[in-house]
Amino acid sequence: MSFRVALSGLNAASKDLAVTGNNIANVSTTGFKRSRAEFVDVYAASYQGISRLQSGSGVRVAQIQQQMSQGSVEYTDNNLDLAINGKGFFVLSDNGTRVYSRAGAFAPDKDGYVVNSQQQRLQVNPVNDDGSFNTGVIADLQLSTSEGPPRATTEIEVGINLDSEAQVVDTTLYPAFDPTDPNTYTYSTSVTTYDSLGSSHLATMYYRKTGANNWEVYTTLTDKTDSDVPAGGDGLAEAATLPGGANNQISGPYNLVFTPDGTVDTTASSTLPLSYSWNIENGAVTTLDFTVDYSSSTQYARDSGVNAVSQNGFTTGLLTGIDIDDKGVVFARYTNGNDKALGRVVLASFANPQGLQPDGDSAWLQTFGSGEPLFGEPGSASLGLIQSGALEASNVNLSEELVNLIVAQRNFQANAQTITVNDTITQTIINMR
Numbered sequence: 001m002s003f004r005v006a007l008s009g010l011n012a013a014s015k016d017l018a019v020t021g022n023n024i025a026n027v028s029t030t031g032f033k034r035s036r037a038e039f040v041d042v043y044a045a046s047y048q049g050i051s052r053l054q055s056g057s058g059v060r061v062a063q064i065q066q067q068m069s070q071g072s073v074e075y076t077d078n079n080l081d082l083a084i085n086g087k088g089f090f091v092l093s094d095n096g097t098r099v100y101s102r103a104g105a106f107a108p109d110k111d112g113y114v115v116n117s118q119q120q121r122l123q124v125n126p127v128n129d130d131g132s133f134n135t136g137v138i139a140d141l142q143l144s145t146s147e148g149p150p151r152a153t154t155e156i157e158v159g160i161n162l163d164s165e166a167q168v169v170d171t172t173l174y175p176a177f178d179p180t181d182p183n184t185y186t187y188s189t190s191v192t193t194y195d196s197l198g199s200s201h202l203a204t205m206y207y208r209k210t211g212a213n214n215w216e217v218y219t220t221l222t223d224k225t226d227s228d229v230p231a232g233g234d235g236l237a238e239a240a241t242l243p244g245g246a247n248n249q250i251s252g253p254y255n256l257v258f259t260p261d262g263t264v265d266t267t268a269s270s271t272l273p274l275s276y277s278w279n280i281e282n283g284a285v286t287t288l289d290f291t292v293d294y295s296s297s298t299q300y301a302r303d304s305g306v307n308a309v310s311q312n313g314f315t316t317g318l319l320t321g322i323d324i325d326d327k328g329v330v331f332a333r334y335t336n337g338n339d340k341a342l343g344r345v346v347l348a349s350f351a352n353p354q355g356l357q358p359d360g361d362s363a364w365l366q367t368f369g370s371g372e373p374l375f376g377e378p379g380s381a382s383l384g385l386i387q388s389g390a391l392e393a394s395n396v397n398l399s400e401e402l403v404n405l406i407v408a409q410r411n412f413q414a415n416a417q418t419i420t421v422n423d424t425i426t427q428t429i430i431n432m433r
Contacts (some may be wrong), residue, residue, distance in 0.1 A: 008058030086384020150198030
């Protein structure tokens with residue numbers, strides 16, 4: 001019996017050595033979670049229970065428990081390297097089978113899918129047409145290498161200050177606005193707009209002071225053909241009388257009136273934002289329609305100048321890079337300065353993460369003991385945030401594991417000594433005469 005007790009101790013110590021050795025071997029494995037061997041004593045039980053004089057039948061391994069504590073975050077130079085700061089697991093598709101991992105070393109494959117070294121695809125919530133995310137769908141993240149489509153300008157915002165002390169234009173000498181004659185207007189500024197094909201058109205706004213707190217706004221759109229005619233509407237000039245030449249379309253005047261405190265008088269001005277419609281004859285949508293908002297403009301006693309001007313259109317662009325924010329939203333950056341959301345990284349949590357089944361390659365599988373996965377966006381509920389350009393290191397403490405290795409070795413030696421002592425006693429009994 002003593003031999004079996006000692007043998008069970010040897011087996012337990014050997015398992016402890018194996019677990020500790022595995023931890024040490026994976027000290028540099030990204031996303032690895034250390035394990036520990038847990039032991040329980042063994043007693044021979046009868047129907048009436050365990051005798052108080054029972055010495056015990058040895059030891060056995062109860063379980064190998066995974067330790068899911070956070071590993072340190074190490075920064076890299078790859079935006080697709082992801083680390084989770086907090087709880088949760090990346091959701092991956094392995095040929096349709098969902099696996100879970102803390103290892104976030106990802107890269108695009110030949111088809112643009114974001115995968116790890118085992119070609120398991122990172123899962124995201126796809127983007128809806130309105131820019132929101134479809135939380136009811138989990139799909140592969142794929143990077144598009146095609147050109148980013150253009151977007152026609154529909155809104156322009158102009159934050160401008162017009163000098164309240166500027167001279168009123170002499171309408172006797174200059175009765176009509178002429179964009180080629182600076183004497184017919186007080187100030188001008190320009191912004192580039194884009195049509196549905198991504199072609200650029202320069203919109204220039206001219207401001208003509210006609211009286212105290214009163215201004216006229218004229219707008220021209222250049223790079224047009226001789227046959228272009230303004231599309232109609234309030235204040236649109238005829239093509240035959242365009243002072244800017246055959247390659248200009250001109251719209252105006254609109255009235256811009258300011259209150260005595262220098263802010264825009266929205267009741268006295270033309271309806272804001274101002275609406276424009278221009279003819280386009282390059283194969284794009286036949287008209288370029290946009291509004292210009294002057295609600296943040298002012299008229300103060302300082303030089304006229306532009307404080308801010310923006311428009312929402314852009315031309316085509318090629319993919320230049322990928323950015324991922326701490327909420328897991330994946331943005332594609334294009335050469336036109338635009339960015340586009342491609343999806344949002346999905347994280348999974350479990351009621352009992354220690355119950356997950358290791359599947360190798362730094363991945364786990366769901367089990368009955370782990371419970372069902374709960375999917376969510378990073379930063380929500382108990383899920384952690386995403387750190388792009390970083391990887392989570394192993395949570396193995398090498399110094400601690402080396403101490404555990406010594407302890408396991410001593411346990412093995414002590415159980416081996418128990419066998420040696422039992423052998424000596426047995427031999428003594430055999431040699432009795």
